[in-house]
Amino acid sequence: MTSSPPSPAEGLDRKVFRDFFGLASGWWTGATASRAWFLTAALALCLIVNVGINFAVNTWNRRFFDALENSDTATVWWAVVVFLWLVICAAAVGVGIVLSRETLQVRWREWLIGSLIDRWLSGQRYYRMGLARTEPANPEYRIADDTRLATEPIVDFAIGLTTSIVSALTFVGVLWVVGGSLTVPVGSGSIVIPGYMVLAAIFYGVVMSTLMLWVGHRLPGAVARRNEAEAKLRFELTRLRENAESVALIRGEADERRALGSTYADLVQRWLGVVRRHGHITWLTNGSGVFVPVLPLLLAAPKYLSGEFTLGQVTQLAGAFLQVQVAIAWLVDHFRAIAQCYASMQRVTELTNAIDDIDLDRTAGQSGGVVVEPAAGGAVVLAGLTISDRTGRVLIDRAEARIEPGEKVMVSGESGTGKSMLVRALAGLWPWGQGAIALPAGGQIAFVPERAYLPEGSLRGALLYPAQSLAVDDAVLREALVEAGLGYLGHRLDDVGRWDQTLSNGERQRLAIARLLVQRPDLVILDGATSALDEGGEARLMATLVGALAGSTLISVGLRPGLEALHDRKLVLSRADDGARLASVPLRPRVAQAAGA
Numbered sequence: 001m002t003s004s005p006p007s008p009a010e011g012l013d014r015k016v017f018r019d020f021f022g023l024a025s026g027w028w029t030g031a032t033a034s035r036a037w038f039l040t041a042a043l044a045l046c047l048i049v050n051v052g053i054n055f056a057v058n059t060w061n062r063r064f065f066d067a068l069e070n071s072d073t074a075t076v077w078w079a080v081v082v083f084l085w086l087v088i089c090a091a092a093v094g095v096g097i098v099l100s101r102e103t104l105q106v107r108w109r110e111w112l113i114g115s116l117i118d119r120w121l122s123g124q125r126y127y128r129m130g131l132a133r134t135e136p137a138n139p140e141y142r143i144a145d146d147t148r149l150a151t152e153p154i155v156d157f158a159i160g161l162t163t164s165i166v167s168a169l170t171f172v173g174v175l176w177v178v179g180g181s182l183t184v185p186v187g188s189g190s191i192v193i194p195g196y197m198v199l200a201a202i203f204y205g206v207v208m209s210t211l212m213l214w215v216g217h218r219l220p221g222a223v224a225r226r227n228e229a230e231a232k233l234r235f236e237l238t239r240l241r242e243n244a245e246s247v248a249l250i251r252g253e254a255d256e257r258r259a260l261g262s263t264y265a266d267l268v269q270r271w272l273g274v275v276r277r278h279g280h281i282t283w284l285t286n287g288s289g290v291f292v293p294v295l296p297l298l299l300a301a302p303k304y305l306s307g308e309f310t311l312g313q314v315t316q317l318a319g320a321f322l323q324v325q326v327a328i329a330w331l332v333d334h335f336r337a338i339a340q341c342y343a344s345m346q347r348v349t350e351l352t353n354a355i356d357d358i359d360l361d362r363t364a365g366q367s368g369g370v371v372v373e374p375a376a377g378g379a380v381v382l383a384g385l386t387i388s389d390r391t392g393r394v395l396i397d398r399a400e401a402r403i404e405p406g407e408k409v410m411v412s413g414e415s416g417t418g419k420s421m422l423v424r425a426l427a428g429l430w431p432w433g434q435g436a437i438a439l440p441a442g443g444q445i446a447f448v449p450e451r452a453y454l455p456e457g458s459l460r461g462a463l464l465y466p467a468q469s470l471a472v473d474d475a476v477l478r479e480a481l482v483e484a485g486l487g488y489l490g491h492r493l494d495d496v497g498r499w500d501q502t503l504s505n506g507e508r509q510r511l512a513i514a515r516l517l518v519q520r521p522d523l524v525i526l527d528g529a530t531s532a533l534d535e536g537g538e539a540r541l542m543a544t545l546v547g548a549l550a551g552s553t554l555i556s557v558g559l560r561p562g563l564e565a566l567h568d569r570k571l572v573l574s575r576a577d578d579g580a581r582l583a584s585v586p587l588r589p590r591v592a593q594a595a596g597a
């Protein structure tokens with residue numbers, strides 16, 4: 001059962017922003033910089049022109065209402081024509097904003113996904129994080145969805161911020177110039193408040209934003225916790241699907257249902273927490289939504305009634321007040337999106353931090369790390385190889401071995417003595433420990449685990465994987481299938497499907513061996529690669545492999561004793577308290593057996 005997802009701290013952590021922007025700003029500085037800056041500049045230009053159009057509409061309002069008040073028919077008609085042009089310009093700039101904004105979002109996310117996938121896949125980090133148990137839950141969701149949920153709102157924030165600043169400067173100017181000062185009688189004298197509409201607009205905006213921050217500061221944490229619970233539910237459903245056969249065979253549905261029910265109940269609780277906080281925020285947003293259009297009319301009313309303002313000026317001031325409000329309180333409008341975005345940024349940075357940590361682990365292992373290097377001469381050499389786990393517990397102690405080119409060596413030992421660890425170390429996937437492994441330089445190396453990976457696609461693709469570009473004749477592929485005991489699949493080379501699901505365990509293992517017969521690597525390392533076959537079938541398949549790859553070095557782990565005859569030597573791991581010991585045991589010469597097989 002997976003553990004409950006961690007609850008992110010409430011509030012916003014600045015490190016998350018720093019880490020995320022450190023990562024995501026690479027789009028503007030790397031090879032993609034010219035495209036990134038072009039889209040950014042295009043968007044900024046559209047936004048500035050858009051504020052210009054808003055200013056023109058605001059001025060238009062004043063002219064139009066003044067003309068109505070003065071029954072000036074000629075100006076009213078002129079205003080109608082100008083308005084039609086303003087509509088066309090507003091529509092065109094709107095299209096410009098949508099296209100530049102969405103293209104920027106798509107391209108930025110494309111870059112971010114690409115760079116995350118590169119970081120995740122390179123150096124087998126996707127696998128090593130699992131081994132080290134430091135992988136954050138659902139990395140695939142973080143790469144596929146959180147990148148979108150994090151980047152899209154940031155672009156929208158940037159748009160809101162740019163529009164707000166330009167708009168605030170423009171319309172504060174309108175309020176200042178058109179609104180003028182207000183003279184308030186006090187006792188026998190009076191007080192003059194200069195730019196009173198500006199002061200009122202700024203005061204109202206700041207008060208509302210502060211209230212919003214105060215009421216909404218717990219929302220980001222609540223959204224992050226809900227997203228974690230969503231991710232857990234998805235993970236558990238996926239895990240159930242992946243283990244469908246095992247669960248179905250032991251009739252585990254009721255237990256799974258109970259576990260899923262408790263996960264879903266937790267999600268619902270966290271969701272309701274978000275709903276409650278949205279409710280609190282809506283008090284403010286809706287109240288303010290009704291109040292804001294009326295407030296400037298109330299503020300302008302005294303000067304209109306005293307004849308200082310025309311109707312046009314009142315309309316213009318009301319519009320400008322609203323624009324300043326929207327500008328100052330842009331945070332209010334975007335609060336929910338910030339919360340959503342923060343949670344996703346956090347999930348992306350958790351993944352990149354885990355990736356960085358696994359690299360640190362590799363280079364700064366307590367004992368210097370296992371060094372895997374190519375060496376001339378073609379031999380596989382283990383020199384002072386100690387393999388430990390991440391805590392420093394020694395699993396294999398100071399192993400020494402030299403496997404000559406073409407030699408066939410069997411690695412055996414009781415369960416848990418570290419045979420698979422040795423294979424991981426040979427593959428460069430287990431960094432913890434010390435000592436050195438030399439592998440043949442330039443030679444092709446194939447690792448075949450117990451459950452061979454078969455990609456989706458044609459059978460031909462599965463046989464050639466990962467050397468898809470290898471030009472191999474169909475006859476050779478069919479011959480390999482026949483030799484591996486899969487001759488009946490020979491006519492299905494181009495059949496596309498999920499071969500990993502349609503083949504049985506034994507067939508999958510035979511296919512992995514057929515792959516070796518096609519690709520003919522110089523060094524083959526098998527880890528339980530034929531364990532699903534019956535003893536006779538395994539012996540025949542191994543004899544075929546040994547015979548076909550006579551010149552290749554073979555290291556095979558976990559094979560039944562009956563196969564000793566096909567190997568030159570045995571490396572035996574024997575359990576000891578301070579780490580298993582590796583010893584070399586000679587076997588009878590195999591030439592005759594292999595040839596006779």
Ligand SMILES: Nc1ncnc2c1ncn2[C@@H]1O[C@H](COP(=O)(O)OP(=O)(O)OP(=O)(O)O)[C@@H](O)[C@H]1O
Pocket residue numbers: 130131132389390395413414415416417418419420421422558
């Ligand atoms: N990811 C891991 N992190 C820490 N320790 C691990 C990890 N995987 C395995 N081990 C431990 O390392 C030891 C050796 O495991 P390994 O899988 O290499 O044994 P093995 O000899 O291949 O066993 P078997 O024959 O049963 O497959 C075991 O004690 C196991 O618990």
